Amino acid sequence: MDSNLWPWHHPPWHRWTIQLWIQLVAAVVFLISWVVLRFFHILALIKAKWWLHRKKPCSVALSNEEGVPGVSIVKPLCSGADANLVRNLETFFTLNYPKFEILFCIQDQEDSRLRYFVESLIEKYPDVDAKVFSGGEVVGVNPKINNMQPAFQASQYELILVSDSGIRMSEDTLTDMVSCMTKNVGLVHQLPFICDKSGIAGTLEKVYFGTSHARIYLAADVLGFNCATGMSALMRKEILTAVGGLKAFSSYIAEDYFMAKSVLNSGFKIQVSSQPAQQNPGDSSITNFHSRITRWTKLRYAMCPGLMVFEPISDSVIQGVVCAWALFFLFRWDPVTFIMLHLLLWFIMDWALIHLVQNGPLPFSKFEFLVTWVFRELTAPCILIAAHVNPSVTWRNKRFRLKWGGVAEKVETSDPDEPSLIPITITSSALTTTSSPSSSSSIVIPTRPMAVSMAASTAMLDGTMPVYAPLSHQGGAAEKFICKEIDTIQS
């Protein structure tokens, strides 16, 4: 090739410095990453279009008990304010699957609030086989595994569904998942998604799980990478038992990734179910969302350090900037025009993807989507940076240090995140008319509004304790939550 011809604005090849060669290699790598990411985007769209929300779940019709595999549903529950908990749990009692048991795992033996909620539901649905385990068993570092251990050991069926506390089910979700568990499949997981919610935090979560997360999750699934998250995962018990049961995963915080790895190592496939997971947390906030996504990023970096390079390159803003530079370096293309076109294409593909994942009208306008999408894409690089700043992870007020490979160790702290407790008597009529608390015992309630409402509702429903809450919550959100909670249980 005539060395003066290309790239025409640089000196001839034989006069190139090391620096120019490095720039050339970087430019080519960036442009390849652009093509690869568009390919991932297209794969995700195809998978979403042809796999998600299919009318007939997978292949088998599972309508009666004959020959149907039984499912032990393990529900790890731990204290924390969540106004949707009862409604979410109730959806497991109304599943139309013919053969299942629900094993509730209450982490804290003293947690009378959770016990009350669970026992009320068990009483309301006497035909559903449900049991309560409390206190867990310490078999390792991961508190979710410790919490689930007794239930796992007592489980009677061949399939285990690990289902996090914030998950809702439609009547046919379990049927859909089981029918995806074909002969060579060992784990069926749900694409994480989120229920419709009003408010900025709900919109942000929906935009994230419907675009950025769904893109990489579905593409990874098509390409056969292990991407399973453990919020809703149906597994063959024999595979877990063969590697030592849940205990085998207790040294990791990302137990979900390692469970899926075991399934793959045992020669089985993992399969994404056709219904996305319906996360329905009652305590959505932008802060909660960011700390959760940062925690997940830290877990991924510890497990697969290569992602520290690949994830930034696959970020829309970072990729736009580096590719704009690459095209300028190689062809003197206008960087601003490229970035605008790049973001527009990315936006349109994300818009199409979220529609496929949602499979119905979105609970926000196009304008709200645009604003939230821009916010999410601009803050995404900050999350990647934040994951490097502090290597320890905080999960439900417990802190862990991650080692390379994903093994975790607990960091003993004085729990700075633990809310301070202050008891203040509430004197609202909305509270006092629904129970007659005795004054013989007392409870202290955290200052956070949601926690106040939940703790107060327990006391109300028990009818045995006086109710305390900060005066600032009287007549406000706390009371409304309490009344809603009581209605849900009593109806």
Ligand SMILES: CCCCCCCC/C=C\CCCCCCCC(=O)N[C@@H](CO)[C@H](O)/C=C/CCCCCCCCCCCCC
């Ligand atoms: C030029 C090439 C660009 C390649 C870009 C690759 C970017 C990969 C980014 C993310 C990896 C997949 C993330 C899936 C969502 C995981 C959500 C999550 O973090 N969940 C955790 C908590 O539940 C869980 O413990 C983690 C589970 C899976 C972690 C996956 C790790 C490694 C997978 C490697 C796959 C790379 C290729 C992806 C191809 C699309």
Ligand SMILES: O=c1ccn([C@@H]2O[C@H](COP(=O)(O)OP(=O)(O)O[C@H]3OC[C@@H](O)[C@H](O)[C@H]3O)[C@@H](O)[C@H]2O)c(=O)[nH]1
């Ligand atoms: O100390 C704990 C923490 C959590 N859990 C349970 O673990 C489940 C997931 O907890 P959260 O909702 O706080 O966390 P996430 O949704 O981020 O979890 C996700 O990341 C970490 C993985 O181990 C999980 O499998 C995955 O679902 C819940 O059911 C929760 O009750 C415990 O039982 N004990």
